[in-house]
Amino acid sequence: MELDLLPLSLPGISPKRPVVIAGPCSAETEEQVINAARQLSHYGIGIFRAGIWKPRTKPGGFEGNGEKALPWMQRVKAETGMLTATEVATPTHVEQALKAGIDLLWIGARTTANPFAIQDIADALRGVDIPVLIKNPVNPDLELWIGAMQRINGAGIKRLGAIHRGFTSYDKSIYRNLPMWHLPIELRRRIPNLPIFCDPSHIGGRRELIAPLSQQAMDLGADGLIIESHCDPDCAWSDAKQQVTPDVLNFILDKLIVRDTAASTESLKSLREQIDEIDNTLIELLSKRMRISREIARYKKEHNVAVMQTQRYKEIIDKRGAQGALCGMQVDFIKAVFEAIHSESVRQQIDIINKG
Ligand code: PEP
Numbered sequence: 128m129e130l131d132l133l134p135l136s137l138p139g140i141s142p143k144r145p146v147v148i149a150g151p152c153s154a155e156t157e158e159q160v161i162n163a164a165r166q167l168s169h170y171g172i173g174i175f176r177a178g179i180w181k182p183r184t185k186p187g188g189f190e191g192n193g194e195k196a197l198p199w200m201q202r203v204k205a206e207t208g209m210l211t212a213t214e215v216a217t218p219t220h221v222e223q224a225l226k227a228g229i230d231l232l233w234i235g236a237r238t239t240a241n242p243f244a245i246q247d248i249a250d251a252l253r254g255v256d257i258p259v260l261i262k263n264p265v266n267p268d269l270e271l272w273i274g275a276m277q278r279i280n281g282a283g284i285k286r287l288g289a290i291h292r293g294f295t296s297y298d299k300s301i302y303r304n305l306p307m308w309h310l311p312i313e314l315r316r317r318i319p320n321l322p323i324f325c326d327p328s329h330i331g332g333r334r335e336l337i338a339p340l341s342q343q344a345m346d347l348g349a350d351g352l353i354i355e356s357h358c359d360p361d362c363a364w365s366d367a368k369q370q371v372t373p374d375v376l377n378f379i380l381d382k383l384i385v386r387d388t389a390a391s392t393e394s395l396k397s398l399r400e401q402i403d404e405i406d407n408t409l410i411e412l413l414s415k416r417m418r419i420s421r422e423i424a425r426y427k428k429e430h431n432v433a434v435m436q437t438q439r440y441k442e443i444i445d446k447r448g449a450q451g452a453l454c455g456m457q458v459d460f461i462k463a464v465f466e467a468i469h470s471e472s473v474r475q476q477i478d479i480i481n482k483g
């Protein structure tokens with residue numbers, strides 16, 4: 128199903144800079160909301176974000192002020208002229224946000240993962256003209272993300288965009304949510320005219336990562352950024368570690384290099400970036416494989432098992448050769464790759480077995 132889209136037409140800071148949505152993770156108090164909005168507006172930010180309803184992994188955390196905070200957003204609009212944005216997760220949120228004149232809605236990662244919830248929101252939006260941004264689902268499932276886009280678009284929302292906020296991972300990493308850049312890149316390939324925003328705050332989970340992630344997003348052709356900004360980040364009621372003051376945000380945005388988008392060199396650049404990203408993933412996977420292989424060596428050492436198990440080696444080469452052929456690669460090429468991987472793996476195992 129093709130999406131029927133219109134441009135988002137959101138106010139940017141300048142043609143040289145991306146569209147930026149900024150504001151605190153949560154609307155905590157009226158004063159906190161107004162202060163953040165005043166400072167952000169002073170730096171030219173045109174769209175103010177604040178969470179009114181907060182989806183928390185576990186009960187007991189701050190779950191947002193709800194409806195009571197909506198007049199604070201109206202005050203932001205009246206006093207600064209900024210557009211206002213908030214997260215909606217239920218038809219009631221949609222109804223209340225629309226009634227309060229919120230200008231842009233986004234759908235959170237936990238909600239996107241649930242087609243029932245998305246359909247309910249889509250039904251509540253039928254007949255309304257408002258820009259909606261859809262965060263990727265918490266799990267790396269591009270089809271689920273696109274499906275959510277189709278449901279909302281099917282309800283007649285044409286000013287639609289995506290927010291890349293990273294993906295949950297069981298493995299420890301420097302990120303709160305793994306960026307897995309190949310997913311937004313693939314989304315761009317599948318739906319070229321869909322604007323994609325990057326949310327470096329929720330990908331990084333730490334304020335030091337906002338600048339490098341924002342730059343990476345720009346380099347990969349993101350259309351905009353959504354960044355959490357709070358006047359007193361360390362005292363924030365939610366996501367304290369990943370928020371920056373408006374001053375710091377302005378500094379980060381000033382330093383961003385937004386590259387020329389001359390069409391032909393741009394598509395070549397984007398293809399090369401995809402290759403770089405995949406090569407990165409290859410190295411990470413190889414290193415993970417070697418780590419497990421060293422683990423096996425420790426086991427073999429303890430149980431006095433030989434390093435080289437010919438049967439197992441033959442099995443790997445045959446199975447992967449056949450799989451590679453199914454994916455359109457030469458069997459010999461796959462064999463050569465796996466022979467090289469296996470030989471490095473054996474070298475590392477021998478290293479461990481001979482040690483001490
Ligand atoms: C948020 O934007 O504050 C939020 C809850 O984000 P996510 O849905 O990406 O976790």
Ligand code: MN
Pocket residue numbers: 152153355365366
């Ligand atoms: Mn947050």
